[in-house]
Amino acid sequence: MTTLKLFMILAFAGLMVAFYIIGKRRDARHLRDIPAFYRLKGTVELAVEDGTRVHVAIGRGDVLSPRGASAMVGLSMLRQIARVASDSDHPPLATAGDGLLGILAQDTLRATFNELNLAPSYDPTLGRVTGLTPFSYGAGTMPMIFDDPISANLLIGSFGNEAALITSAGERSQTKTLAGTDNLPGQAILYATAHDPLIGEELYAGGAYMDANPMHEASLHAQDVFRWAIIGLVILLALFGLVQG
Amino acid sequence: MKKFFSSFQAPLGMVFAIAAGLIMLMTYVLPLDGLRVIILNVVMIGAAAALVIGVFNLIAVHAKRVKEDSNAFGSVVLILALIITFVVTLLQDFGLYSSALPGADWLLNYIQVPVESALMGVMAVTLVYAAARMVTQRPNIFSVIFVLTLLITLIASTQFGMDSSLGQSIQKFISHGLASGGARGILIGVALGTIATGLRILMGFDRPYGG
Numbered sequence: 001m002t003t004l005k006l007f008m009i010l011a012f013a014g015l016m017v018a019f020y021i022i023g024k025r026r027d028a029r030h031l032r033d034i035p036a037f038y039r040l041k042g043t044v045e046l047a048v049e050d051g052t053r054v055h056v057a058i059g060r061g062d063v064l065s066p067r068g069a070s071a072m073v074g075l076s077m078l079r080q081i082a083r084v085a086s087d088s089d090h091p092p093l094a095t096a097g098d099g100l101l102g103i104l105a106q107d108t109l110r111a112t113f114n115e116l117n118l119a120p121s122y123d124p125t126l127g128r129v130t131g132l133t134p135f136s137y138g139a140g141t142m143p144m145i146f147d148d149p150i151s152a153n154l155l156i157g158s159f160g161n162e163a164a165l166i167t168s169a170g171e172r173s174q175t176k177t178l179a180g181t182d183n184l185p186g187q188a189i190l191y192a193t194a195h196d197p198l199i200g201e202e203l204y205a206g207g208a209y210m211d212a213n214p215m216h217e218a219s220l221h222a223q224d225v226f227r228w229a230i231i232g233l234v235i236l237l238a239l240f241g242l243v244q245g
Numbered sequence: 246m247k248k249f250f251s252s253f254q255a256p257l258g259m260v261f262a263i264a265a266g267l268i269m270l271m272t273y274v275l276p277l278d279g280l281r282v283i284i285l286n287v288v289m290i291g292a293a294a295a296l297v298i299g300v301f302n303l304i305a306v307h308a309k310r311v312k313e314d315s316n317a318f319g320s321v322v323l324i325l326a327l328i329i330t331f332v333v334t335l336l337q338d339f340g341l342y343s344s345a346l347p348g349a350d351w352l353l354n355y356i357q358v359p360v361e362s363a364l365m366g367v368m369a370v371t372l373v374y375a376a377a378r379m380v381t382q383r384p385n386i387f388s389v390i391f392v393l394t395l396l397i398t399l400i401a402s403t404q405f406g407m408d409s410s411l412g413q414s415i416q417k418f419i420s421h422g423l424a425s426g427g428a429r430g431i432l433i434g435v436a437l438g439t440i441a442t443g444l445r446i447l448m449g450f451d452r453p454y455g456g
Binding site for chain 2: 002005006016066073099106124138140143161189193203204205213215216219220
């Protein structure tokens with residue numbers, strides 16, 4: 001069983017590298033349209049021009065568990081947005097519901113400010129821990145959306161029911177909300193409450209659409225191959241079960 | 246000198262992160278459970294320290310708000326509540342707090358739990374409003390299916406629905422058939438996304454540690 005697990009991981013990594021090499025050789029991108037990400041790009045550029053702020057919420061996914069992966073995507077998106085918007089009057093603001101994620105958000109923003117030679121204008125309170133339990137995180141983020149000059153909210157990470165409080169604050173302050181989570185009830189809530197909800201694995205595609213690096217696109221293609229393989233396997237096993245009676 | 250050391254910070258961070266990730270991965274594949282427990286214990290101590298740093302960050306942000314904004318009443322309440330809870334819990338743990346006075350359990354049961362329950366109530370209203378708004382703001386087939394499914398499931402969950410065999414069949418079909426199939430599909434996507442994110446970090450293409 002462990003050999004099979006290792007083989008699966010190595011096969012996935014191999015596919016990612018293969019698609020990365022193929023992607024380097026061709027100019028055009030081969031991604032399906034996710035309009036939410038195109039709208040996000042426009043919103044970030046508009047925020048820079050009209051002097052407003054973009055709020056990136058990376059949720060409360062425990063980095064020591066698989067839920068941490070969604071927070072990593074959030075950090076990747078934060079870095080991309082910070083690259084565009086850090087030089088503005090109101091650089092992006094990141095909120096987290098976990099101490100470790102708060103530190104990572106601050107570190108990501110600090111690294112981006114350094115990269116852009118803006119180190120003196122970096123403010124550590126741009127990366128904030130707004131609460132350490134689900135509802136305190138939601139309740140702590142709400143006043144920030146009302147009080148700061150925020151024009152867009154990006155919720156990328158692990159969110160549960162508390163996401164409704166954050167998106168409702170976005171709605172009441174008339175700001176755009178793009179949101180995705182790895183949590184199933186959270187996804188249902190975000191589907192109803194966010195302006196641009198991300199469903200399922202769309203959450204993990206953020207880096208590819210925000211031009212993080214070519215490996216993001218390669219990993220999307222590897223996911224597609226594996227997804228079709230799993231679908232085929234599920235159908236085959238179902239047919240096998242039917243035949244066996 | 247500082248610049249010299251900071252130039253090594255990013256590559257060193259990357260090497261350390263990749264090495265730690267690979268070792269952890271190997272502990273799941275090879276019989277190295279003992280090593281995994283040791284690493285996890287070290288990481289848990291780091292995570293606990295991060296929690297304390299998170300609390301300090303929370304205080305710093307709200308202290309800044311109190312300093313800059315005269316209407317930051319919520320921030321004043323938060324800082325006071327944090328200090329009171331911390332002091333009460335600390336005194337209780339050291340046995341220096343009278344058991345006749347309201348303690349940490351009282352603060353949890355009579356302040357935090359009611360406040361969170363109230364937020365849950367607000368959330369229920371918010372969700373009903375959001376579902377109604379969704380049909381007008383995003384008038385497409387998926388929004389209609391979402392709201393219809395919500396209504397049917399709610400009706401089937403009432404006493405009237407539970408008493409009728411039709412209601413039970415509908416609820417079973419939706420929750421055990423359609424919803425569980427959809428959930429499995431979404432979870433497969435999430436699992437694949439998680440693997441891809443982990444591998445990108447292991448290969449050094451994603452560096453969420455500021456490198």
